[in-house]
Amino acid sequence: MRAYQILPGENIDGLRCVNFPERELALGEVRVRVHAVSLNYRDLMVASGNYLVNVDDPIIPCSDGAGEVLAVGHGVTRLQVGDRVAASFFPYWQDGRTSPSKIRHALGGDIDGMLAEEVVLHEDALVKIPPQLSYVEASTMPCAGVTAWNAIFESSNGIKPGDTVLLLGTGGVSVLGLQLARAAGLRTIITSSSDEKLARARELGVHHTINYRTIPEWQEEVLRVTHGAGADVVLEVGGQGTVNRSVASCAMGGSVAIIGGVSGFGGEVNPATLLAGAKRMVGIFVGSRRMLEQVMSFAATSEIKPVVDRVFGFEQAQEAYRYMESGSHFGKVVISVTG
Ligand SMILES: NC(=O)c1ccc[n+]([C@@H]2O[C@H](COP(=O)([O-])OP(=O)(O)OC[C@H]3O[C@@H](n4cnc5c(N)ncnc54)[C@H](OP(=O)(O)O)[C@@H]3O)[C@@H](O)[C@H]2O)c1
Structure with a gap:
């Protein structure tokens, strides 16, 4: 499977597509075919090395992705093959008040993120997408949607x-x-x-x-x-x-x-x-998995169609980043991984 990698500080030119071998699923893990990834201002900060946390090794960037469950490992109870899912920004923050332990890792920040054809995540880091939202629309929710939800309705x-x-x-x-x-x-x-x-x-x-x-x-x-x-x-x-x-x-x-x-x-x-x-x-520091569930459910029942300014192809990742960097967009910029 192919994924993009970047070493924070290499800037957008450093974003490159790399082949990775498939790895075995551990207890509780799920393999997801990623369909759509949305970009956030934070992804530009990671690329330029100006994000809150920094790492010494290249990472797969981007926190926000949506896709389809391809396989489930032993012990998985919440999800099954074929489920449509979105990943939560903080894989260890399920609910309640934040804590250092709950926000110890963030997708596409200090650990691998979503700009990949496939990802492996623990089932606790994933949320089912309501049928009303497409993969492209759902991909806008984990960072931007949850942050706005948290600011307006929670905090x-x-x-x-x-x-x-x-x-x-x-x-x-x-x-x-x-x-x-x-x-x-x-x-x-x-x-x-x-x-x-x-x-x-x-x-x-x-x-x-x-x-x-x-x-x-x-x-x-x-x-x-x-x-x-x-x-x-x-x-x-x-x-x-x-x-x-x-x-x-x-x-x-x-x-x-x-x-x-x-x-x-x-x-x-x-x-x-x-x-x-x-x-x-x-x-406000994004939010929990429960907030992701709530904002997606609210968007679905309120018939909200998240505004997506442009959708780029997987091969156009650098172009998508540059468009985001230009500030020309209104709403979200998305990369469609499966075309
Ligand atoms: N704390 C958190 O959990 C969290 C979560 C998400 C995002 N963020 C942060 O929130 C900010 C926005 O993120 P985003 O992903 O929504 O970014 P974005 O899509 O790139 O939007 C940034 C927008 O800010 C506006 N802007 C630029 N300079 C401005 C200024 N001087 N005064 C007022 N508005 C200005 C521009 O709007 P116009 O083109 O209309 O002028 C621009 O399109 C970033 O700093 C990001 O790091 C934080």
Whole structure:
């Protein structure tokens, strides 16, 4: 079977296709034929050697994949041959609060990931895909979908229908967050550097759009369209360039979900800006297998079709990474492994 490998720091040029021998299944393991893999900003960070963890040996990259069970090892009880499955970002975080042990490994970070024709994983790291979701759609869920789900529904300060969610930019996490929030009856505001992308967000039903290039003080616009109240949940993916504006955009008693740093990490937040409004900042680190089950089930029953901007072929992995790197995408970029 073929898989891509990369040594973190080699950059996209270092991504190469390698042949691997098939290995025996151990107790509880499952062999999966991968059909689709979605890319995340994190995969670019791994390629450039800027991810949180680093490794000395090449790894198979990418956390997010969906496929079909080809074979099951001894002791497997949850899955059978032919099941459609998606892999969970943290193979050891099944449920409950996170802990160092639960997040000790992450697919495509410090251990082999999903950009392969076949993978072998423990059954506990896999989730069945609802019939309403295609492999391509399901592949968008393990990182982007779970992160947005966790930020809006798990780690916020008690979100309820009619509350407002603010989404920064139109990448994978934000557009999936928009789709989940709309389906849950929440009001939505999204920012982007592009009017064209904002028009696409309006087609998805977003209530307010703000171009953060033409309106650099966009937090004032968030307050204006919410009649001074602010957003109950902010999905903060910008980092040092946006975090203080996100706090200013947040409603009293609301939460700023600290997710990413597309404009870099660092900077300072004055604690006084949080205490006066009883605002919370909460770190989000993807989520558990249970959250993956819930977000996929919610997407299926709400008839959400995750927005996939482009699908590349398996041989076009470098091209897919470069497209992601260009920032031209709206929503997700996917690699179809089986064509
Ligand atoms: N903590 C976690 O568990 C977790 C999980 C997933 C992702 N993340 C992080 O979240 C971030 C987004 O990930 P992703 O996979 O969704 O990335 P992505 O698909 O590449 O989207 C990034 C988007 O951010 C927007 N952007 C760029 N610069 C910006 C700025 N200065 N201010 C506001 N928006 C800006 C752009 O939107 P426009 O083109 O519309 O301007 C861009 O498309 C990354 O930092 C990633 O590492 C963290």
